[in-house]
Amino acid sequence: MIINPDAPDPYKYETDYRKVPRQYLNPRIPHGRGKIKWQPFATLPEQFETIKQYMHDQNKVERPLLSDDQLNELNCQLHQALHHNRPVQVEFFNDGWIETITLEISRIDTLQLFIEGHTQTNPQTVKLSLLDITRIAQIEH
Incomplete structure (x- = not known):
């Protein structure tokens, strides 16, 4: 089965699109959402502050008891x-x-x-x- 019929011979049967030069790829394939897909995770700055505070408090020690x-x-x-x-x-x-x-x-x-x-x-x-x-x-x- 020929994957890329319009590409030169070395790229016709290549299944990894990263190894095919961009000019031989189908331009109608969507590029994805890029960085936009990570935006929902940055909507809760309070959560980041809470996690940072937990990490800071994790290193605290208890009051030493002296004899x-x-x-x-x-x-x-x-x-x-x-x-x-x-x-x-x-x-x-x-x-x-x-x-x-x-x-x-x-x-x-x-x-x-x-x-x-x-x-x-x-x-x-x-x-x-x-x-x-x-x-x-x-x-x-």
């Missing part, structure tokens, strides 16, 4: 940093993420459970909850 010994060690390190005016690197839990900040501690409020301090680059006061602190490291000079 009594670890809490006592953190307490000692905080008080030493406060009394010696040493900057410390504080690792803390923030909305599913573990973040790190370098602080010079100016105040420890044990009643409301927070510390105040400031970074070396920014003189504004930073407040951190004592419940969110996971690790404290002394900075060596």
Whole structure:
């Protein structure tokens, strides 16, 4: 059976239209809808935002639980940093993420459970909850 009767001999029996030059193909064959067929999937931008948020939330971690010994060690390190005016690197839990900040501690409020301090680059006061602190490291000079 001859597929393309008007084409030269090498292309008469070719069944894959991609291997036949365009001038030998039937011009009445429709080209399809192209990119238009994908348009319905772009009508729900809220869905894309929701999926992106799920992917972002998937990497979050739970608040670490510290033992009594670890809490006592953190307490000692905080008080030493406060009394010696040493900057410390504080690792803390923030909305599913573990973040790190370098602080010079100016105040420890044990009643409301927070510390105040400031970074070396920014003189504004930073407040951190004592419940969110996971690790404290002394900075060596």
